Amino acid sequence: MLKTLSLARDRLRSKAPLSSSPTSSSFTFRVLSSPFSSKRHAPKASKEEEPPLKESVLLYPKDPSSTPKLFLVQPRLSPPKFLQAKLNEALCLANSLEEQRHGYFESDFFDKELPSHVVVQNPVARSPKAHVDTYFGSGTVDNIKCHLNAEDSKEEVDAVFVNAILSAVQQRNLERIWEKPVLDRVGLIIEIFNAHAHTKEAKLQAELAALMYKRSRLVRVRGTDGKQTFGQFGEAEVVSARGRAASKGSGFVGGAGETELQLQRRRISDRKLRLLSQIKDARRTRLLQRAARRRQGGLEGKSLATIAVVGYTNAGKSTLTSALTRTALYCNERLFATLDPTLKSAILPSRRKVLLSDTVGFISDLPIQLVEAFQSTLEEVVEADLLLHVVDSTAPNIEEHRSTVFHVLNQIGVPEEKLKNMIEVWNKIDYEEEEEQVEDMHYLDDGKGEEEEEEAAELIDGSIAEETLEASEAAVEEDQIENQEDDSDGWLLSDENVSDSELWKVPEDAKLVAAQKNGPDVRVSALTGVGLKELMYLIDERLKGEDDKLRSQTVVERSELQSRKWRPPRKDDEELAVEQ
Ligand SMILES: Nc1nc2c(ncn2[C@@H]2O[C@H](COP(=O)(O)OP(=O)(O)OP(=O)(O)O)[C@@H](O)[C@H]2O)c(=O)[nH]1
Ligand SMILES: [Mg+2]
Missing domain, CATH: 3.40.50.11060 (GTPase HflX, N-terminal domain)
Structure with missing residues:
Protein backbone atom coordinates (compact mmCIF):
# COMPACT_ATOMS: atom_id res chain seq x y z
CA MET A 1 0.00 0.00 0.00
CA ARG A 266 -26.14 45.36 -0.18
CA ARG A 267 -27.08 41.71 -0.43
CA ILE A 268 -23.58 40.66 0.48
CA SER A 269 -23.46 43.02 3.46
CA ASP A 270 -26.82 41.76 4.73
CA ARG A 271 -25.74 38.15 4.38
CA LYS A 272 -22.38 38.86 5.99
CA LEU A 273 -24.09 40.30 9.07
CA ARG A 274 -26.29 37.25 9.38
CA LEU A 275 -23.34 34.92 8.95
CA LEU A 276 -21.26 36.76 11.54
CA SER A 277 -24.03 36.45 14.09
CA GLN A 278 -24.36 32.71 13.40
CA ILE A 279 -20.59 32.27 13.68
CA LYS A 280 -20.68 34.17 16.96
CA ASP A 281 -23.18 31.63 18.31
CA ALA A 282 -21.01 28.73 17.17
CA ARG A 283 -18.02 30.41 18.78
CA ARG A 284 -19.87 30.80 22.06
CA THR A 285 -20.69 27.09 22.07
CA ARG A 286 -17.05 26.30 21.39
CA LEU A 287 -15.95 28.57 24.26
CA LEU A 288 -18.33 26.83 26.66
CA GLN A 289 -17.08 23.43 25.54
CA ARG A 290 -13.49 24.51 26.04
CA ALA A 291 -14.24 25.80 29.53
CA ALA A 292 -15.98 22.52 30.38
CA ARG A 293 -12.99 20.55 29.16
CA ARG A 294 -10.70 22.59 31.35
CA ARG A 295 -12.90 22.02 34.39
CA GLN A 296 -13.07 18.32 33.62
CA GLY A 297 -9.36 18.12 34.36
CA GLY A 298 -6.73 15.46 33.89
CA LEU A 299 -4.81 13.60 36.54
CA GLU A 300 -4.23 15.04 40.04
CA GLY A 301 -6.71 17.80 39.52
CA LYS A 302 -4.67 19.28 36.66
CA SER A 303 -6.59 20.76 33.84
CA LEU A 304 -6.76 18.70 30.69
CA ALA A 305 -4.00 19.96 28.43
CA THR A 306 -4.79 20.53 24.77
CA ILE A 307 -2.20 20.06 22.05
CA ALA A 308 -2.95 21.65 18.69
CA VAL A 309 -1.55 19.88 15.65
CA VAL A 310 -0.71 22.53 13.08
CA GLY A 311 1.10 22.60 9.77
CA TYR A 312 1.01 23.17 6.05
CA THR A 313 -1.84 21.45 4.27
CA ASN A 314 -1.17 17.79 3.45
CA ALA A 315 1.79 17.59 5.88
CA GLY A 316 0.15 14.62 7.58
CA LYS A 317 -1.51 16.30 10.58
CA SER A 318 -4.58 14.06 10.58
CA THR A 319 -2.51 10.92 10.00
CA LEU A 320 -0.26 11.85 12.91
CA THR A 321 -3.17 12.74 15.21
CA SER A 322 -4.81 9.42 14.35
CA ALA A 323 -1.61 7.52 15.08
CA LEU A 324 -1.02 9.26 18.41
CA THR A 325 -4.60 8.91 19.61
CA ARG A 326 -5.21 5.48 18.04
CA THR A 327 -8.24 6.73 16.20
CA ALA A 328 -9.10 6.95 12.55
CA LEU A 329 -9.42 10.55 11.48
CA TYR A 330 -10.14 11.41 7.91
CA CYS A 331 -6.87 11.63 5.94
CA ASN A 332 -6.60 12.28 2.25
CA GLU A 333 -4.11 13.35 -0.40
CA ARG A 334 -6.45 16.19 -1.33
CA LEU A 335 -5.41 19.55 0.00
CA PHE A 336 -7.61 20.89 2.79
CA ALA A 337 -9.06 17.50 3.57
CA THR A 338 -9.62 18.72 7.14
CA LEU A 339 -11.53 21.90 7.80
CA ASP A 340 -13.26 21.10 11.05
CA PRO A 341 -11.17 20.85 14.20
CA THR A 342 -11.40 17.45 15.86
CA LEU A 343 -10.39 16.65 19.41
CA LYS A 344 -9.12 13.20 20.35
CA SER A 345 -7.59 12.04 23.61
CA ALA A 346 -4.25 10.35 24.08
CA ILE A 347 -2.38 8.97 27.07
CA LEU A 348 1.23 10.12 27.44
CA PRO A 349 4.01 7.87 28.82
CA SER A 350 3.54 9.55 32.24
CA ARG A 351 -0.11 8.30 32.12
CA ARG A 352 -1.25 11.86 31.75
CA LYS A 353 -4.33 12.27 29.58
CA VAL A 354 -4.20 14.99 26.95
CA LEU A 355 -6.37 16.17 24.05
CA LEU A 356 -5.01 16.47 20.55
CA SER A 357 -6.71 18.93 18.24
CA ASP A 358 -6.39 18.33 14.51
CA THR A 359 -7.23 21.40 12.49
CA VAL A 360 -7.28 23.12 9.11
CA GLY A 361 -3.95 23.25 7.29
CA PHE A 362 -2.22 26.40 6.13
CA ILE A 363 -1.01 27.39 2.67
CA SER A 364 1.21 30.13 1.33
CA ASP A 365 0.02 33.44 -0.11
CA LEU A 366 -3.29 33.74 1.63
CA PRO A 367 -4.65 37.05 2.81
CA ILE A 368 -5.11 37.44 6.53
CA GLN A 369 -8.85 37.95 6.12
CA LEU A 370 -9.24 34.42 4.85
CA VAL A 371 -7.58 33.24 8.01
CA GLU A 372 -9.87 35.59 9.93
CA ALA A 373 -12.94 33.92 8.48
CA PHE A 374 -11.69 30.76 10.20
CA GLN A 375 -10.95 32.61 13.41
CA SER A 376 -13.42 30.60 15.43
CA THR A 377 -11.76 27.34 14.39
CA LEU A 378 -8.27 28.71 14.80
CA GLU A 379 -8.99 29.82 18.33
CA GLU A 380 -8.36 26.21 19.32
CA VAL A 381 -4.78 26.75 18.19
CA VAL A 382 -4.30 30.02 20.05
CA GLU A 383 -5.76 28.55 23.23
CA ALA A 384 -3.84 25.26 23.11
CA ASP A 385 -1.28 24.51 25.81
CA LEU A 386 1.24 23.16 23.33
CA LEU A 387 1.63 23.19 19.55
CA LEU A 388 2.88 20.36 17.36
CA HIS A 389 4.09 21.66 14.03
CA VAL A 390 3.94 18.86 11.46
CA VAL A 391 6.24 19.41 8.50
CA ASP A 392 6.28 17.30 5.36
CA SER A 393 9.98 16.49 5.29
CA THR A 394 9.78 15.52 1.63
CA ALA A 395 8.52 18.90 0.42
CA PRO A 396 11.11 20.49 -1.89
CA ASN A 397 10.17 23.95 -0.59
CA ILE A 398 10.18 22.92 3.05
CA GLU A 399 11.49 26.32 4.24
CA GLU A 400 8.60 28.10 2.58
CA HIS A 401 6.16 25.70 4.24
CA ARG A 402 7.73 26.27 7.65
CA SER A 403 7.75 30.03 7.26
CA THR A 404 4.15 30.08 6.08
CA VAL A 405 3.07 28.23 9.20
CA PHE A 406 5.00 30.59 11.47
CA HIS A 407 3.53 33.53 9.64
CA VAL A 408 -0.07 32.31 10.02
CA LEU A 409 0.50 31.49 13.69
CA ASN A 410 1.79 35.02 14.18
CA GLN A 411 -1.19 36.42 12.37
CA ILE A 412 -3.72 34.61 14.48
CA GLY A 413 -2.04 35.82 17.66
CA VAL A 414 -0.19 32.80 19.05
CA PRO A 415 2.11 34.22 21.76
CA GLU A 416 5.83 34.10 21.02
CA GLU A 417 6.46 32.01 24.11
CA LYS A 418 4.21 29.30 22.69
CA LEU A 419 5.95 29.46 19.33
CA LYS A 420 9.28 28.91 21.02
CA ASN A 421 7.96 25.93 22.90
CA MET A 422 6.36 24.43 19.80
CA ILE A 423 7.52 20.93 18.84
CA GLU A 424 8.57 20.64 15.22
CA VAL A 425 7.82 17.19 13.85
CA TRP A 426 9.26 16.24 10.48
CA ASN A 427 6.90 13.70 9.05
CA LYS A 428 6.96 11.17 6.19
CA ILE A 429 10.54 10.08 6.78
CA ASP A 430 9.57 6.66 5.42
CA TYR A 431 9.10 8.31 2.07
CA GLU A 432 12.77 8.97 1.47
CA GLU A 433 13.53 5.29 1.98
CA GLU A 434 10.69 4.32 -0.31
CA GLU A 435 11.88 6.72 -2.96
CA GLU A 436 15.30 5.15 -2.98
CA GLN A 437 13.80 1.70 -3.33
CA VAL A 438 11.57 2.58 -6.27
CA GLU A 439 14.03 4.79 -8.09
CA ASP A 440 14.99 2.06 -10.55
CA MET A 441 11.44 1.20 -11.46
CA HIS A 442 10.38 4.82 -11.94
CA TYR A 443 7.58 4.43 -14.44
CA LEU A 444 7.82 8.00 -15.57
CA ASP A 445 11.32 7.46 -16.78
CA ASP A 446 10.18 6.86 -20.30
CA GLY A 447 12.11 9.65 -21.90
CA SER A 499 2.96 44.39 -5.43
CA ASP A 500 2.83 40.71 -6.17
CA SER A 501 6.47 40.28 -5.36
CA GLU A 502 5.49 41.32 -1.85
CA LEU A 503 2.94 38.56 -1.80
CA TRP A 504 5.41 35.89 -2.73
CA LYS A 505 7.87 37.06 -0.17
CA VAL A 506 8.13 35.33 3.17
CA PRO A 507 7.34 37.95 5.80
CA GLU A 508 10.35 38.98 7.88
CA ASP A 509 8.75 38.18 11.23
CA ALA A 510 7.99 34.65 10.10
CA LYS A 511 11.53 34.21 8.87
CA LEU A 512 12.89 35.32 12.18
CA VAL A 513 11.00 32.88 14.32
CA ALA A 514 11.44 30.08 11.81
CA ALA A 515 15.17 30.69 11.76
CA GLN A 516 15.36 30.35 15.51
CA LYS A 517 14.53 26.70 15.07
CA ASN A 518 17.35 25.00 13.23
CA GLY A 519 15.57 21.81 12.46
CA PRO A 520 13.23 19.15 13.64
CA ASP A 521 12.77 18.23 17.28
CA VAL A 522 11.78 14.79 16.17
CA ARG A 523 11.51 12.88 12.87
CA VAL A 524 8.60 10.53 12.43
CA SER A 525 6.56 8.57 10.00
CA ALA A 526 2.93 8.87 10.98
CA LEU A 527 2.19 6.08 8.56
CA THR A 528 4.66 3.47 9.78
CA GLY A 529 4.86 4.64 13.40
CA VAL A 530 8.60 5.34 13.45
CA GLY A 531 9.51 8.05 15.97
CA LEU A 532 6.06 8.27 17.57
CA LYS A 533 7.21 7.00 20.95
CA GLU A 534 9.97 9.59 21.07
CA LEU A 535 7.41 12.23 20.17
CA MET A 536 5.11 11.18 23.01
CA TYR A 537 7.98 11.48 25.52
CA LEU A 538 8.83 14.88 24.14
CA ILE A 539 5.22 16.07 24.52
CA ASP A 540 5.25 14.84 28.11
CA GLU A 541 8.47 16.68 28.80
CA ARG A 542 7.33 19.96 27.25
CA LEU A 543 4.03 19.87 29.12
CA LYS A 544 5.86 19.20 32.37
CA GLY A 545 8.09 22.17 31.62
CA GLU A 546 4.99 24.29 31.05
CA ASP A 547 3.47 23.06 34.32
CA ASP A 548 6.65 23.88 36.22
CA LYS A 549 6.72 27.33 34.72
CA LEU A 550 3.10 27.87 35.64
CA ARG A 551 3.67 26.56 39.16
CA SER A 552 6.68 28.77 39.83
CA GLN A 553 4.78 31.71 38.40
CA THR A 554 1.89 30.99 40.75
CA VAL A 555 4.26 30.64 43.71
CA VAL A 556 5.90 33.97 42.89
CA GLU A 557 2.53 35.64 42.49
CA ARG A 558 1.26 34.15 45.74
CA SER A 559 4.36 35.11 47.70
CA GLU A 560 4.19 38.60 46.24
CA LEU A 561 0.62 38.83 47.35
CA GLN A 562 1.45 37.55 50.82
CA SER A 563 4.39 39.85 51.26
CA ARG A 564 2.26 42.71 50.10
CA LYS A 565 -0.42 41.71 52.53
CA TRP A 566 1.69 41.12 55.61
CA ARG A 567 4.71 43.29 55.24
CA PRO A 568 4.50 46.21 57.61
CA PRO A 569 5.27 49.51 55.96
CA ARG A 570 8.98 50.16 56.06
CA LYS A 571 10.54 53.49 56.85
CA ASP A 572 12.07 53.77 53.32
CA ASP A 573 8.68 53.23 51.79
CA GLU A 574 7.14 55.93 53.93
CA GLU A 575 9.87 58.38 52.96
CA LEU A 576 9.37 57.50 49.32
CA ALA A 577 5.66 58.06 49.64
CA VAL A 578 6.20 61.48 51.18
CA GLU A 579 8.63 62.47 48.39
CA GLN A 580 6.10 61.53 45.78
N1 LIG B 1 4.46 8.14 3.10
C1 LIG B 1 3.82 8.78 4.05
N2 LIG B 1 2.65 9.36 3.78
C2 LIG B 1 2.02 10.02 4.78
C3 LIG B 1 2.55 10.11 6.09
N3 LIG B 1 1.70 10.85 6.85
C4 LIG B 1 0.68 11.19 6.04
N4 LIG B 1 0.86 10.70 4.80
C5 LIG B 1 -0.03 10.86 3.65
O1 LIG B 1 -0.12 12.23 3.32
C6 LIG B 1 -1.44 12.53 2.87
C7 LIG B 1 -2.00 13.68 3.66
O2 LIG B 1 -2.19 13.26 4.98
P1 LIG B 1 -3.21 13.97 5.95
O3 LIG B 1 -3.02 13.39 7.30
O4 LIG B 1 -4.58 14.00 5.39
O5 LIG B 1 -2.60 15.44 5.89
P2 LIG B 1 -3.16 16.75 6.61
O6 LIG B 1 -1.98 17.54 7.04
O7 LIG B 1 -4.14 16.40 7.66
O8 LIG B 1 -3.84 17.47 5.37
P3 LIG B 1 -5.04 18.57 5.35
O9 LIG B 1 -6.07 18.16 6.32
O10 LIG B 1 -5.50 18.50 3.95
O11 LIG B 1 -4.40 19.88 5.68
C8 LIG B 1 -2.27 11.26 3.04
O12 LIG B 1 -2.37 10.61 1.81
C9 LIG B 1 -1.44 10.41 3.99
O13 LIG B 1 -1.59 9.04 3.78
C10 LIG B 1 3.80 9.45 6.35
O14 LIG B 1 4.35 9.45 7.44
N5 LIG B 1 4.37 8.81 5.30
MG1 LIG C 1 -6.12 16.78 7.82
Missing part, protein backbone atom coordinates in the same frame (compact mmCIF):
# COMPACT_ATOMS: atom_id res chain seq x y z
CA LEU A 2 2.86 2.25 0.96
CA LYS A 3 4.55 1.58 -2.32
CA THR A 4 1.42 2.38 -4.27
CA LEU A 5 1.10 5.61 -2.36
CA SER A 6 4.67 6.61 -3.01
CA LEU A 7 4.39 5.71 -6.64
CA ALA A 8 1.24 7.69 -6.97
CA ARG A 9 2.71 10.64 -5.17
CA ASP A 10 5.84 10.30 -7.20
CA ARG A 11 3.70 10.49 -10.26
CA LEU A 12 2.19 13.72 -9.13
CA ARG A 13 5.56 15.10 -8.14
CA SER A 14 7.42 14.33 -11.32
CA LYS A 15 4.89 13.93 -14.06
CA ALA A 16 3.78 17.50 -14.18
CA PRO A 17 5.77 18.75 -17.15
CA LEU A 18 6.72 22.38 -17.14
CA SER A 19 4.84 22.96 -20.32
CA SER A 20 1.36 22.88 -21.64
CA SER A 21 0.12 19.40 -21.08
CA PRO A 22 -2.67 18.38 -23.34
CA THR A 23 -3.71 15.56 -21.04
CA SER A 24 -7.41 15.36 -21.19
CA SER A 25 -9.08 15.02 -17.88
CA SER A 26 -11.56 12.33 -17.08
CA PHE A 27 -13.92 14.95 -15.67
CA THR A 28 -16.99 15.27 -17.77
CA PHE A 29 -19.02 17.73 -15.82
CA ARG A 30 -19.67 21.29 -16.68
CA VAL A 31 -19.48 24.58 -14.91
CA LEU A 32 -22.70 26.35 -15.61
CA SER A 33 -21.29 29.74 -14.89
CA SER A 34 -18.74 31.45 -12.76
CA PRO A 35 -19.56 32.86 -9.39
CA PHE A 36 -17.14 35.60 -10.11
CA SER A 37 -18.62 36.70 -13.35
CA SER A 38 -22.06 38.07 -13.00
CA LYS A 39 -23.43 35.85 -15.72
CA ARG A 40 -25.29 33.77 -13.23
CA HIS A 41 -26.60 36.85 -11.52
CA ALA A 42 -28.41 38.30 -14.47
CA PRO A 43 -30.15 41.30 -13.01
CA LYS A 44 -33.77 40.95 -12.13
CA ALA A 45 -35.32 44.34 -11.80
CA SER A 46 -38.23 43.40 -9.66
CA LYS A 47 -36.80 40.70 -7.41
CA GLU A 48 -35.59 42.02 -4.10
CA GLU A 49 -35.61 38.87 -2.07
CA GLU A 50 -32.49 37.35 -0.59
CA PRO A 51 -30.63 35.36 -3.25
CA PRO A 52 -29.29 31.92 -2.41
CA LEU A 53 -25.83 33.31 -1.74
CA LYS A 54 -24.33 30.04 -0.65
CA GLU A 55 -24.88 28.81 -4.16
CA SER A 56 -23.85 31.99 -5.84
CA VAL A 57 -20.39 31.87 -4.31
CA LEU A 58 -19.71 28.46 -5.74
CA LEU A 59 -18.02 27.75 -8.99
CA TYR A 60 -20.34 25.00 -10.00
CA PRO A 61 -23.79 23.82 -8.93
CA LYS A 62 -23.85 21.71 -5.85
CA ASP A 63 -24.05 18.42 -7.62
CA PRO A 64 -21.97 16.05 -5.53
CA SER A 65 -20.88 14.11 -8.57
CA SER A 66 -19.67 17.14 -10.44
CA THR A 67 -16.05 18.18 -10.73
CA PRO A 68 -15.06 20.98 -13.05
CA LYS A 69 -12.34 20.63 -15.64
CA LEU A 70 -9.79 23.31 -14.89
CA PHE A 71 -6.99 24.60 -17.07
CA LEU A 72 -4.02 25.69 -14.97
CA VAL A 73 -1.85 28.68 -15.80
CA GLN A 74 1.35 28.70 -13.75
CA PRO A 75 3.57 31.78 -13.81
CA ARG A 76 7.19 30.82 -14.11
CA LEU A 77 9.29 30.92 -10.94
CA SER A 78 12.91 30.25 -10.25
CA PRO A 79 14.78 28.15 -9.40
CA PRO A 80 13.18 25.31 -11.39
CA LYS A 81 12.88 23.21 -8.23
CA PHE A 82 10.71 25.89 -6.68
CA LEU A 83 8.64 26.15 -9.85
CA GLN A 84 8.13 22.38 -9.85
CA ALA A 85 7.01 22.50 -6.22
CA LYS A 86 4.55 25.31 -6.92
CA LEU A 87 3.27 23.61 -10.05
CA ASN A 88 2.69 20.36 -8.18
CA GLU A 89 0.87 22.19 -5.43
CA ALA A 90 -1.30 23.98 -8.01
CA LEU A 91 -2.13 20.68 -9.71
CA CYS A 92 -3.06 19.20 -6.34
CA LEU A 93 -5.21 22.25 -5.61
CA ALA A 94 -6.98 21.89 -8.96
CA ASN A 95 -7.63 18.20 -8.34
CA SER A 96 -8.72 18.82 -4.75
CA LEU A 97 -11.79 20.75 -5.82
CA GLU A 98 -14.42 18.10 -5.40
CA GLU A 99 -17.52 17.66 -3.32
CA GLN A 100 -17.82 14.65 -1.09
CA ARG A 101 -20.69 12.25 -1.36
CA HIS A 102 -21.81 10.60 1.89
CA GLY A 103 -18.55 11.71 3.44
CA TYR A 104 -16.36 10.22 0.73
CA PHE A 105 -14.87 11.42 -2.51
CA GLU A 106 -16.06 9.67 -5.62
CA SER A 107 -12.69 9.03 -7.19
CA ASP A 108 -9.31 8.07 -5.94
CA PHE A 109 -7.10 11.12 -6.00
CA PHE A 110 -4.40 9.41 -8.01
CA ASP A 111 -6.80 7.98 -10.54
CA LYS A 112 -7.50 11.50 -11.67
CA GLU A 113 -5.79 12.86 -14.73
CA LEU A 114 -3.47 15.77 -14.12
CA PRO A 115 -5.22 18.97 -15.14
CA SER A 116 -4.00 20.50 -18.39
CA HIS A 117 -1.59 23.26 -17.64
CA VAL A 118 0.82 25.73 -19.10
CA VAL A 119 3.82 27.51 -17.60
CA VAL A 120 4.07 31.08 -18.75
CA GLN A 121 6.33 34.00 -18.21
CA ASN A 122 5.89 35.58 -14.83
CA PRO A 123 4.97 39.25 -15.19
CA VAL A 124 6.31 40.11 -11.74
CA ALA A 125 9.74 38.67 -12.57
CA ARG A 126 10.75 41.81 -14.47
CA SER A 127 8.78 44.42 -12.68
CA PRO A 128 7.37 44.27 -9.17
CA LYS A 129 4.00 45.33 -10.59
CA ALA A 130 2.11 43.04 -12.87
CA HIS A 131 0.10 44.53 -15.73
CA VAL A 132 -2.76 46.29 -14.00
CA ASP A 133 -5.35 45.30 -16.56
CA THR A 134 -4.69 41.65 -17.31
CA TYR A 135 -1.84 40.63 -14.97
CA PHE A 136 -0.01 38.98 -17.87
CA GLY A 137 1.32 40.81 -20.89
CA SER A 138 -0.82 40.77 -24.01
CA GLY A 139 1.40 38.19 -25.76
CA THR A 140 1.04 35.79 -22.85
CA VAL A 141 -2.70 36.37 -22.68
CA ASP A 142 -3.07 35.55 -26.39
CA ASN A 143 -0.86 32.53 -26.09
CA ILE A 144 -2.91 31.16 -23.22
CA LYS A 145 -6.04 31.76 -25.29
CA CYS A 146 -4.55 29.59 -28.08
CA HIS A 147 -3.81 26.81 -25.61
CA LEU A 148 -7.29 27.11 -24.21
CA ASN A 149 -8.86 26.85 -27.66
CA ALA A 150 -6.77 23.79 -28.43
CA GLU A 151 -7.77 22.22 -25.13
CA ASP A 152 -11.41 23.17 -25.62
CA SER A 153 -11.53 21.44 -28.98
CA LYS A 154 -10.75 18.16 -27.21
CA GLU A 155 -12.87 18.59 -24.13
CA GLU A 156 -14.49 21.73 -22.92
CA VAL A 157 -12.59 23.57 -20.23
CA ASP A 158 -14.87 24.81 -17.48
CA ALA A 159 -12.63 27.40 -15.88
CA VAL A 160 -9.09 28.72 -15.93
CA PHE A 161 -7.12 28.58 -12.72
CA VAL A 162 -4.33 31.17 -12.57
CA ASN A 163 -1.94 30.26 -9.77
CA ALA A 164 -1.37 33.85 -8.69
CA ILE A 165 -3.36 36.48 -6.90
CA LEU A 166 -5.34 38.58 -9.35
CA SER A 167 -7.14 41.82 -8.72
CA ALA A 168 -10.84 41.91 -9.50
CA VAL A 169 -10.19 43.93 -12.62
CA GLN A 170 -7.50 41.59 -13.91
CA GLN A 171 -9.78 38.65 -13.29
CA ARG A 172 -12.72 40.26 -15.05
CA ASN A 173 -10.62 41.30 -18.07
CA LEU A 174 -9.09 37.85 -18.41
CA GLU A 175 -12.56 36.33 -18.24
CA ARG A 176 -13.64 38.52 -21.10
CA ILE A 177 -10.64 37.71 -23.25
CA TRP A 178 -10.55 34.00 -22.58
CA GLU A 179 -14.35 33.67 -22.48
CA LYS A 180 -14.07 31.40 -19.48
CA PRO A 181 -14.56 31.86 -15.77
CA VAL A 182 -11.21 32.63 -14.16
CA LEU A 183 -10.22 31.57 -10.68
CA ASP A 184 -7.14 32.88 -8.98
CA ARG A 185 -5.33 31.14 -6.14
CA VAL A 186 -7.48 32.62 -3.39
CA GLY A 187 -10.68 31.92 -5.31
CA LEU A 188 -9.83 28.28 -5.86
CA ILE A 189 -8.86 27.74 -2.24
CA ILE A 190 -12.14 29.28 -1.13
CA GLU A 191 -13.99 26.98 -3.52
CA ILE A 192 -12.18 24.01 -1.99
CA PHE A 193 -13.06 25.21 1.51
CA ASN A 194 -16.70 25.38 0.48
CA ALA A 195 -16.61 21.96 -1.14
CA HIS A 196 -14.90 20.26 1.83
CA ALA A 197 -16.71 21.94 4.74
CA HIS A 198 -18.92 19.56 6.68
CA THR A 199 -19.90 20.90 10.03
CA LYS A 200 -22.21 23.84 10.37
CA GLU A 201 -19.42 26.01 11.73
CA ALA A 202 -17.00 25.16 8.92
CA LYS A 203 -19.70 25.79 6.36
CA LEU A 204 -20.47 29.19 7.85
CA GLN A 205 -16.82 30.16 7.93
CA ALA A 206 -16.19 28.95 4.39
CA GLU A 207 -19.21 30.88 3.21
CA LEU A 208 -18.02 34.00 4.98
CA ALA A 209 -14.64 33.70 3.27
CA ALA A 210 -16.37 33.24 -0.08
CA LEU A 211 -18.63 36.18 0.56
CA MET A 212 -15.78 38.51 1.47
CA TYR A 213 -13.93 37.37 -1.61
CA LYS A 214 -17.00 37.84 -3.76
CA ARG A 215 -17.47 41.35 -2.47
CA SER A 216 -13.91 42.16 -3.46
CA ARG A 217 -14.68 40.92 -6.98
CA LEU A 218 -17.53 43.31 -7.64
CA VAL A 219 -16.20 45.66 -10.28
CA ARG A 220 -17.51 47.74 -13.11
CA VAL A 221 -15.54 47.87 -16.32
CA ARG A 222 -15.99 49.84 -19.49
CA GLY A 223 -17.39 47.62 -22.19
CA THR A 224 -16.38 47.49 -25.84
CA ASP A 225 -19.10 50.04 -26.66
CA GLY A 226 -17.56 52.45 -24.19
CA LYS A 227 -20.39 52.15 -21.67
CA GLN A 228 -19.95 51.15 -18.07
CA THR A 229 -21.08 47.61 -17.54
CA PHE A 230 -21.21 45.54 -14.47
CA GLY A 231 -20.76 42.00 -15.62
CA GLN A 232 -18.63 40.08 -18.01
CA PHE A 233 -21.43 40.14 -20.53
CA GLY A 234 -22.45 43.72 -20.08
CA GLU A 235 -25.51 43.39 -17.90
CA ALA A 236 -27.69 46.44 -17.36
CA GLU A 237 -26.62 48.86 -14.70
CA VAL A 238 -29.82 49.88 -12.97
CA VAL A 239 -31.63 46.86 -11.75
CA SER A 240 -34.02 48.00 -9.07
CA ALA A 241 -36.17 50.94 -8.19
CA ARG A 242 -34.90 50.90 -4.63
CA GLY A 243 -33.64 54.29 -3.54
CA ARG A 244 -35.63 56.24 -6.08
CA ALA A 245 -38.51 57.04 -3.83
CA ALA A 246 -36.18 57.76 -0.96
CA SER A 247 -34.13 60.16 -3.00
CA LYS A 248 -37.19 62.12 -4.11
CA GLY A 249 -38.98 61.89 -0.85
CA SER A 250 -42.23 60.73 -2.42
CA GLY A 251 -43.69 59.03 -5.45
CA PHE A 252 -42.45 55.88 -7.00
CA VAL A 253 -40.25 57.20 -9.75
CA GLY A 254 -37.22 59.28 -8.99
CA GLY A 255 -33.54 59.20 -8.14
CA ALA A 256 -31.09 57.06 -9.98
CA GLY A 257 -32.32 53.73 -8.71
CA GLU A 258 -30.08 50.99 -7.44
CA THR A 259 -27.37 49.67 -9.68
CA GLU A 260 -26.46 46.05 -9.96
CA LEU A 261 -23.25 46.85 -8.13
CA GLN A 262 -25.06 48.46 -5.21
CA LEU A 263 -27.63 45.71 -5.13
CA GLN A 264 -24.97 43.00 -4.96
CA ARG A 265 -23.05 44.90 -2.30
CA LYS A 448 8.97 11.72 -22.17
CA GLY A 449 9.87 14.01 -19.34
CA GLU A 450 12.83 15.51 -21.13
CA GLU A 451 10.88 15.99 -24.31
CA GLU A 452 8.18 17.77 -22.44
CA GLU A 453 10.69 19.92 -20.64
CA GLU A 454 12.13 20.97 -23.96
CA GLU A 455 8.66 21.95 -25.06
CA ALA A 456 8.36 23.98 -21.91
CA ALA A 457 11.59 25.75 -22.61
CA GLU A 458 10.31 26.53 -26.08
CA LEU A 459 7.12 27.91 -24.73
CA ILE A 460 8.81 30.01 -22.11
CA ASP A 461 11.74 31.19 -24.17
CA GLY A 462 9.85 31.43 -27.43
CA SER A 463 7.04 33.69 -28.35
CA ILE A 464 6.12 34.69 -24.86
CA ALA A 465 9.63 35.46 -23.75
CA GLU A 466 10.18 37.69 -26.75
CA GLU A 467 7.35 39.89 -25.80
CA THR A 468 8.71 42.93 -24.10
CA LEU A 469 7.22 44.59 -21.15
CA GLU A 470 6.99 47.89 -22.99
CA ALA A 471 5.10 46.34 -25.86
CA SER A 472 2.60 44.70 -23.61
CA GLU A 473 2.16 47.83 -21.59
CA ALA A 474 1.46 49.72 -24.78
CA ALA A 475 -1.27 47.23 -25.47
CA VAL A 476 -3.12 48.19 -22.33
CA GLU A 477 -6.33 49.67 -23.47
CA GLU A 478 -7.11 52.67 -21.45
CA ASP A 479 -10.81 52.19 -21.57
CA GLN A 480 -10.40 48.73 -20.10
CA ILE A 481 -8.63 49.92 -17.02
CA GLU A 482 -10.60 53.04 -16.50
CA ASN A 483 -12.79 53.15 -13.48
CA GLN A 484 -11.31 50.00 -12.01
CA GLU A 485 -13.30 50.21 -8.87
CA ASP A 486 -11.91 47.45 -6.73
CA ASP A 487 -14.14 46.98 -3.80
CA SER A 488 -11.89 44.73 -1.82
CA ASP A 489 -12.29 46.51 1.51
CA GLY A 490 -8.56 46.12 1.82
CA TRP A 491 -9.29 42.46 2.07
CA LEU A 492 -7.32 41.20 -0.83
CA LEU A 493 -3.64 41.75 -0.79
CA SER A 494 -3.83 41.71 -4.55
CA ASP A 495 -4.94 45.31 -4.58
CA GLU A 496 -2.83 47.32 -6.93
CA ASN A 497 -1.10 49.09 -4.11
CA VAL A 498 0.49 45.84 -2.99
